[in-house]
Amino acid sequence: MLTKFLDTVRQRITRPLQYYQDICVRCGACIDACHFYVASGNPAHIPAYRMMLVKKLLQRGGNGRKGLLSWYRETDLADERTVSELRQALWECTGCRRCSVFCPFDLDTALLVNMGRYALGQEGMGMEMVAEIGNAEVSKGEIIDALKEFYVDQIRELEGRIREEWGVPDLRIPVDEPARVLYVPVVGEHAIIPLAKIFHAAKESWSLSMFTATNHSFFVGDIEKAKQAAHWIVQEARRLGAQVIAYAECGHATRTLRNFWDHWFGDEIAGIQRVSVVQLVASYLQEGRIRVREGAFDVPMTYHDPCNLGRNAGIFEEPRMMIRAVATDFRELSPNRELNWCCGGGGGLIAEPDMFEVRMKAGRPKVEQIQRTGARWVVTTCENCKTQLADLSDRYGLGVEVRGAVDLIADALVV
Amino acid sequence: MTTLAFLFYYITPYIAVVVFFGGLAYRVYLWWQKRPAPAHLSLFPRPQNRLGRLADALVDMFTLKGLLRVNPLLWAGGFIMHLGLLFVLVGHIRAFTDFYFLWKLLNWGKEQQHAFSAIAGTIAGTLFTIPLFYLLARRLSGAVKWLSVPEDFFVLFLLIGIALTGFHMRLLRTVEVEELHRFFAGLASFRWQPVPESTGPAFIWHFALVQLLMVYFPFGKLSHIAGSVLSKMVARS
Numbered sequence: 001m002l003t004k005f006l007d008t009v010r011q012r013i014t015r016p017l018q019y020y021q022d023i024c025v026r027c028g029a030c031i032d033a034c035h036f037y038v039a040s041g042n043p044a045h046i047p048a049y050r051m052m053l054v055k056k057l058l059q060r061g062g063n064g065r066k067g068l069l070s071w072y073r074e075t076d077l078a079d080e081r082t083v084s085e086l087r088q089a090l091w092e093c094t095g096c097r098r099c100s101v102f103c104p105f106d107l108d109t110a111l112l113v114n115m116g117r118y119a120l121g122q123e124g125m126g127m128e129m130v131a132e133i134g135n136a137e138v139s140k141g142e143i144i145d146a147l148k149e150f151y152v153d154q155i156r157e158l159e160g161r162i163r164e165e166w167g168v169p170d171l172r173i174p175v176d177e178p179a180r181v182l183y184v185p186v187v188g189e190h191a192i193i194p195l196a197k198i199f200h201a202a203k204e205s206w207s208l209s210m211f212t213a214t215n216h217s218f219f220v221g222d223i224e225k226a227k228q229a230a231h232w233i234v235q236e237a238r239r240l241g242a243q244v245i246a247y248a249e250c251g252h253a254t255r256t257l258r259n260f261w262d263h264w265f266g267d268e269i270a271g272i273q274r275v276s277v278v279q280l281v282a283s284y285l286q287e288g289r290i291r292v293r294e295g296a297f298d299v300p301m302t303y304h305d306p307c308n309l310g311r312n313a314g315i316f317e318e319p320r321m322m323i324r325a326v327a328t329d330f331r332e333l334s335p336n337r338e339l340n341w342c343c344g345g346g347g348g349l350i351a352e353p354d355m356f357e358v359r360m361k362a363g364r365p366k367v368e369q370i371q372r373t374g375a376r377w378v379v380t381t382c383e384n385c386k387t388q389l390a391d392l393s394d395r396y397g398l399g400v401e402v403r404g405a406v407d408l409i410a411d412a413l414v415v
Numbered sequence: 416m417t418t419l420a421f422l423f424y425y426i427t428p429y430i431a432v433v434v435f436f437g438g439l440a441y442r443v444y445l446w447w448q449k450r451p452a453p454a455h456l457s458l459f460p461r462p463q464n465r466l467g468r469l470a471d472a473l474v475d476m477f478t479l480k481g482l483l484r485v486n487p488l489l490w491a492g493g494f495i496m497h498l499g500l501l502f503v504l505v506g507h508i509r510a511f512t513d514f515y516f517l518w519k520l521l522n523w524g525k526e527q528q529h530a531f532s533a534i535a536g537t538i539a540g541t542l543f544t545i546p547l548f549y550l551l552a553r554r555l556s557g558a559v560k561w562l563s564v565p566e567d568f569f570v571l572f573l574l575i576g577i578a579l580t581g582f583h584m585r586l587l588r589t590v591e592v593e594e595l596h597r598f599f600a601g602l603a604s605f606r607w608q609p610v611p612e613s614t615g616p617a618f619i620w621h622f623a624l625v626q627l628l629m630v631y632f633p634f635g636k637l638s639h640i641a642g643s644v645l646s647k648m649v650a651r652s
Contacts, residue, residue: 013449014449014450014451014452014453015446015447015449015450015451015452015645016452016456016645016646016649017449018445018446018449019446019642019645019646020642020646022442022446022636022638022642023636023638023639023641023642023643023646024636024639025567025636025639026559026562026563026564026567026636027489027493027559028489028553028557028558028559028562029482029485029486029489031557031558031559031562032485032486033485037558043558043561046558046561046562048562049561049562052562052564071565072565072566072569097458100458100650101458101481101485102481102482102485102486103481104479104481104482104493104643105639105642105643105646105647106458106481106646106647106649106650107646108456108646108649108650111456223453256454258455259454259455259456259457260453260454260455262455263453263454263455310459311458311459312457312458312459313459314457314459314460314461316459316460337460338458338459338460339485
């Protein structure tokens, strides 16, 4: 049992992962950090325990036999219980890295989980649905020429609708046109409409990407495929001569864009600025390129820092600036910023139907946090968070409306 | 002197020192054999420039300010223990040589030096030891017991053993510091001198446990002395 898992882990273990598992002193600072553990009380959810599980299995040695020091190292045999714990430890994690903030050594459990998930996948214990979507994102690039016509037709139709509803007949949604900004949306027109309005108002030279920012291969730890899927966007940006790649309000994609692309693509992306669209819109506001109705929304609202935009990419103040520009009653969650609780929907769990109950449970700390503010709107800047927060609101009867920061700006635009 | 005692006093100390430094170097070498981090593993907010990040990592390493913010009690346990250990180690310089410069500056005689060492040494030892018992109690309670493996108890008991045998010499015996100077300076210069006698039998245990600690140090979780520098840098890369 678990032979393929262990072989894969041995091949893929990187320098930080090696010293993480060697130096973790199991002090337990991470116990209070994990929303999964806080909600479940299951030891397999304690970040340090996740690390221990993998370490113990690795120490078993190649032949699978127990050694002289097994009692000391508590070397685990790959029995049913270990396998079940391992599955929980590696899949029931959102990769939010709140535990890294708590850890006195800043150890990164998400890095272990990411690698471990790929290894579990080799063992046939993966998240099938998420992996499938990831594969589709990779193969989309190969058939993009065939899809283009259909895509452009759909966008023209959407464009017509926005012109009519908004009363702006010269609004355009350029696709596959040379531009300064390449905007990469997520699936669904809700990711395009507000930006079409904002780019129009800012008179930005932009083009809509034919791909999506989401990268499901990343969730299942398949870095080669994740790279391939992102590479289509790199090629598109270079073909169009884009100087800026702006990703939609999407957590994991923004994190990979800002923190992984240097390693993935090196010189190929030199000179191309990579930002979240939230940063771009915030800069329009700051530079006065767009104007909004001050106090446009007289509703108590709060902001949920997505883990991947906040502590994992450093985008804390831009969304707050956007909200303050249009809100009359902005309330901070407590704790917030890098100590914010994860919503419980990240790490690909949203895309896996079997994980629904797991993520509803893991969202409990978030629910209590929102309730304490008394806010009616929860603003956030990540597609995963939006879906999860809406689901949590239904399940726990929060009755809050979930909105994107760029939606607020688009709805309050003065043109 | 029996062969065993000879080996213990004059041979194994060198082995312990070599294993300690060699082992740590080997540990770091093994880490370097692996492929480097696959991405920027940064945590935010972080200082803007490289120098600022290095400074932040060092400050965090020496103060554990990040832990203080999220878990003050554990911070107190961990930080005070390490601080006490640092003071104790500084005090142990007196095993090899003495703070002659300091004594001269303060114009202290034998008596005053001894009184000061007794007070400072006891305080440092206490700062080191009490948190060890807190950390032990923590291991046995709540969710931390899920995380506790034999190594954790081994290391704690080893440190507690070293502390208690040290206290025995500090509080229950009158140790002639010149005897220690002679013995350890002799070891350091390979000109072996007689074993100190004023220390009593606790010295044998103390010396043995410290050698055991040094030999074990690079091979378990105590290698965090080297690894935490790397992990703190990579979290700010």
